[in-house]
Amino acid sequence: MNKSIQKTNMSYVYLVTITASLGGLLFGYDTAVIAGAIGFLQTKFELSAAMTGWAASSAIWGCVFGAMLAGYFSDKYGRRKVLFMTAVLFSISAIGSAVPNTLSQFVMARFIGGVGVGAASMLSPLYISEIAPANKRGMLVTLYQLAIVLGINIVYFINLKIANYGTETWNIEKGWRYMLGSEIIPAALFFVMLLIVPESPRWLASKNKTDEASKILNRVNGSSQGGKVLNEIKEALKEEKGTLKELFSKNLRPALIVGMVLALFSQITGINAIIYYAPEIFKNMGFSTDSALFQTVIIGAINTIFTFVAIGFIDRAGRKTLLLWGLSGMVVCLFGVGIIFYTGQTSSIWTLIFILGFVASFSSSLGPIPWVIISEIFPTKTRGLAMSFATLVLWLGVVAITQFTPIMLKDLGGAFTFWVFMVNTLILLIFTFKMIPETKGRTLEEIEKSWRK
Structure with missing residues (x-):
């Protein structure tokens, strides 16, 4: 009987988690879809290098604004309502970016989609963490990271199929429109599935809707x-003021610092440089274009496989332990890549081994774990606002790394660029060891209480 009840409960939890994780899938889909379309778009609108960069990065600036606004609105109006709005923004962006006649129209549509991405990037893991059982929360929030990776891989496949459907001329006129417009399908699915899931119980309790x-x-x-957890929530809410001042108070300031450091360093330790610029890096190492693109596919596969490693171990080994091991592996691999660039042996098989080792280490630790920890460590009344701060820092990190990686590769060279990433990783390794608490198996209210002590 107990097993049946537990199974039914987990079926419901998985339904809710998969629904929220579609926000992650759309995150990955929206940020990666531009990769297949940008070349055709550049030819269509006769864009300069600067305007091509603006077209490609316009969504990222939308992400910054979405992350800034979503926390306030989710604390005020509810997690589910704002997730509905992100689904609407994704849909508007998909349609708007598929039909423009001018670059300005395209940039506006992509910016709107970016607002949805930025909002979903903090709301989806937050929502999952607030509804998940404590002993499964790490694994369930990690499914969000898996959804991001799957969204990227899916859209690469769709872009390839669309590009192969017609001629170069057809792709310049229409192909890129189908690529960008294809996002309407997962966006509509996200909207429909949100109709059958509930509001966050912790948000409801914070608004005195205890029966719901x-x-x-x-x-x-x-x-x-359930009754025990509700009592813990009520007791924790009595201690919370729910103000911005409380978030920066002596008790909760360490949690905010942990969240912001994790968010920033998840981006400035090199993963985006490798994901975004992998083909160019491999070509600069002497690989052919086809070989470089194939190795990029391998990177995507490793990224996916080792995210499953995180799913399997995050609630058993713990967040901190997994993070320490993963960061250690990243340091070793980044040092190795730097040595290879420094000695000029870039065509060596060790180049690929170290890069894949880095991706594997990242995907099993620093990829998913910041989303988990950031969604766990803040009080209920200010969790949305606090996650907005952390996620805003994350997106500013994305902007910085996208902007400066090509400059670093050109001016510093490959060796020193990867050693900069290694130093950043080493800083985070020390910070993790000294500052980040273990949160596995604890309710959100127990974690909150530990900060107040």
Whole structure:
């Protein structure tokens, strides 16, 4: 009987998690779809290098604004309502970026989609963490990271199929429109599935809607455990003021620092440089274009496979332990890539081994774990606002790394560029060891109480 109840509860939790994770899939889909379209778009609108960069990065600036605004609105109006709005923004962007006649129209549509991405990037993991049972929360939030990776891989495949459907002329006129417009399918699915999932029980409790919160918690945890969790939430809420001043108070300031450092360093330790510029890096090493693109596909596969490693171990080994091991592997691999560039042995098989080792280490640790920890460590009343701060820092890191990596590769060379990333990783390794608490198996209220002590 107990097994049946537990199975039913987990089926419901998985439904809710998969729905929220579609926000991650759209995150990956939206940020990667431009890769297949940008070359055709450049020819269509006769763009200079600067304007091509603006067309490609316009969505990222939307992400910055989305991350800034989503926390306030989700704390005020609810997680689910704002997730609905992100689904609408994704849909508008998909249609708008598929039909423009001018670059300005295209940039506006992509910016709107970026606002949705930025909002979903903090809201989806937050929503999952607030509804998940404590002993499964790490694995369930990590599914969000897996969805991002799958979204990237899916859209690469769709872009390839669309590009191969017609001639170069057809792609310049229409192909890129189908690539960008294809996002309407996952966006519509996200909207429909949000209709069948509940509001966050912790947000409901913070608004004194305890009966609704109780029903959801009982369905997730069982009536006995659900009642216990609800009491913990009520007790924690009594301690919370829910103000911006509280977030920067002596008790909670360490949590905010942990969230912002994790968010920033997840971007400035080199993963985006490798994902975005891998073909160029491999070509500069002497590989042919076809070989470089094939090795990029291998990177995508490794990224996916080792995200499953994180899913399997995050609730058993713990967040901190997994992060320490992964960061250590990243340091070794970045040092190795730097040595290879420094000695000029870039055509060596060791280049590929170290880069794949870096991706594997990242995907099993620094890829998913910041999303998990950031969604766990803040109080309920200010969790949305606090995650907005952290996610805003993350997106500013994305902007910086996208902007400066080509400059670093050109002016510093490959060796010193990768050694800069290695130093950043080493800083985060020390920070993790000294500052980040282990949160596995603890309720969100127990984690909050530990900061107040």
